[in-house]
Amino acid sequence: MPTLRGRGWWLTAILVIVIACFVVPFTLLRNVDAWYGSFLFWSVASVLVIAINWYLSSNWKE
């Protein structure tokens, strides 16, 4: 179960991932014209965000 302090860090991690989703494909992956470039990056980033959502909401009970 996430603590209040840990929750802040995880939310910050999501923010960093979202910012990376704007920056990385237009810079580092700009010339990678294949499935393992931006396509894979955005997909993995989304899976990570979903996993963090799953973890951070794990204490939502009845």
Next chain:
Amino acid sequence: MPTHWIWIGIAAYTVIAGFTAYLSRTERSKNMSHYFLGDRKMGGFVSALSYSATTYSAFMLIGLAGLTYSGGVGALGFELIYLCGVTLVLIFGPRFWAVGKKYGYVTPSEMLGHRYDNRGVAIVSALTSCLFLIPYAAVQLAGVGYLVSGMTDGAMSFTTGTLIATILAIVFAIVAGLRSVAWTDSLQAIIMIVSATFVVVLVINHLGGLGSFFDQLSTEHPGTLSVPGNGFFNFSTFLGLTLPWLFFSISNPQVSQRLYSPRSLKQLRQMLLGFLIFGFIYTLVSVLWGFAAFMKFPNLETGDLATPMLLSSDIIPPLAGVVVMVGVMAAAVSTIDSIMLTLSSMLARDVVGGFKPAMSERRQLTVGKFVLPVIALLAYLFAQLELDLIAVLSVSASAGLLVLVPPTVGTFFWRRGSAAGVLTSIIGAGTLVFILELTGTKLLGQGSGVWGLALSCVLFIGVSLLTRAPEQRATEFLTFSRSELARHRCIRRRLFCGRSFHLAGGFAHAQRTDKPDY
């Protein structure tokens, strides 16, 4: 594709969805929250599917596939960043849910009006939502029109497609309010994702399997798997398209209103996670769909034609094509009926109720049911304008609703926010977005949403600092929402829970269903 196949598909869909709507009926609704929020007793699974069907519309398999067709992989980034933005539900979901129960809110604009202690705030935010959401509903209708006319080579007209979608949306919404919308949405969500996934797998196999599919994209169409690629998705365009969607979950009332309806926080969690998984799969399918259309028909006039062309091509069996067409139609109808339901609740509760505070719940409900088909008619008339690129228009509508984001954030996180700040930001920034969209102006190369959000932030903060905030209401509201949140986040820590509950004054058990006082 022969027209009779399309008619058979539509007839089958109408009968099954209509029967589902009929089964969802319970006792006759006597108040607003029963009709518009499912009595705040919705389960997690149905809520997740309904939230998905409401969010994902004809835009996905027509607009997003079209954007992929025109601009390549940037469309995937744009849509998946939106999905990441749904994390806002993690922050705002429990807050909306808790204050909704406590104060009996039916609409997000009602919450703003009550929190800022000003009836005008509720009226203005409700009218702003109508101004931008009716065009949004119209583009969904237009999506169905394009699809059926494209698939039948014009044998079935654009007008016939939009008319059928309008009538279905009215019926699904009016039978039992949110209950019929949620149940038909769930059915439609399943049709959408199963049919699209099945056919996209079929198409990719036809094109040589996934590995060969991506290899062909890289070698035969350079630039499709990178940004800015062919130049369509330059950074400004990407930002202008993405920003409105990033805040979609709290700016668009047809989805933020759903945060009031789950039975418990556990159901809210199921709704959030179910939606995220659904969204991830459906986004990948829609983007692969767009790529497949591009490989098969690389020289189409507009990206919006990609899906109709692919569906009517010889690589998809007619029956599968009809099922996907019904899936796209279901996606559009499920979005439109939710928008109609939300807007009619806002007009009845916040606008009419705002001018006539003594009006009873039952009377408000009657007004809401009357307004519902009127909104549908307006959307239908707007759809007949047949405006060009469906995706861009759809995003423009979301850009307008971005102006509601700063006041919504301030509701839970800024005690100093004032009604004057809210009114100025919504009216000022909303007008700016409207003018920019109307004239097609891009200031410094940025979309209207970027400027609308920036101006809304500046006006909300600036004017609030210069005017008086409703201190007593803000203190009561924020104390309750924070303590209630703390109570739910620390169930195993009994000592802290007890203190939180004391702070909240035992509000958790004092659920109200009547109208809040301003």
